[in-house]
Amino acid sequence: MTIDAKNILVSYTKNGKKDNTISIINSVDITIVPGKVTVIFGRSGSGKTTLISVLAGLLKPQEGSVLYDDIDLYQQNDDFISDFRSKNIGFIPQGQSLLSNLTIKENILLANNNGNDSDRAEELIELLGLSEREEYLSSQLSGGELRRCAIARALINQPSVVFADEPTGDLDDDNTQIVFELLRQKAKDGAAVVIVTHDESAYNYADIVYRMDGGVLALSDTQK
C-alpha cells in the first residue's frame, strides 16, 4: 500500500486562545512506498511523533489529506479508520503501552486479529530475544524488554504498513541491530516501513531519509 500525505498541517491553540496557535506540522508532503524503509530523523520536539500519528490515522490534521492507495483516510468515519488500522497498520508507539497484568505473549496475542496465532507470536518472541521472559507479566519487564514486546505486538498481524516511533530508544547495540534488521526484513517482504528516530545508526537500514526540523520535513541532503 502506498501512503500519500499532502499539505499536512497540525497546530495547537495556546491557553485556549484561537489567535494564539502554535504550528507543529507545517505543510508537510510525504509519500511512503511499499518495500522500502523510510527513516525520519529530527530533534526532540520537531514533530516526528505528531507526523506519524497523522500518517497512521491516529490524529486528524487541521488541513491536508492522507491517502492509502485510493482511500482518503480522514474522510472515513472512526469505525472505518480503526478497522482499517487494525487490518493494515502496525504501530510501535514511543511510550509504554502494554497491559501490565498480562504476560508478554498475552499482550502480543491481544493485538492479534485472527485470535490466536500462537506460532507467529512464538516466532517474534524468539526473534526479539524474549523467550526467557515469555511468561513474565509486563510489570516485571525492563524498559528494553517492554519495547521489544511492543514491537512484536505491532508485527503480529503481518501489517502491510509499519510505523515505528523511536523503536530502539531503550535498547542496547545488539538489540538495536536486531530490531532494525527485523524492520528491514518487513520491508523486504513488501511492507511500507516508517521509522522515526534520533538514532543515526538507522541510516544504515534506510532506503529513503528525511529530516524534520520545526515541523518542516525535507528529504535529507545525505540521500542514499
Ligand SMILES: Nc1ncnc2c1ncn2[C@@H]1O[C@H](COP(=O)(O)OP(=O)(O)OP(=O)(O)O)[C@@H](O)[C@H]1O
Ligand atoms: N496535544 C498537544 N498540545 C500542545 N502541544 C503539543 C501536543 N502534542 C504535541 N505538542 C507539541 O508538539 C511538538 C512536537 O511534538 P512531537 O511529540 O511530535 O515531537 P517529537 O519530534 O516526536 O519529539 P521527541 O523526539 O521528543 O519524541 C512539541 O513541541 C510538543 O510540545
Ligand SMILES: [Mg+2]
Ligand atoms: Mg516523539
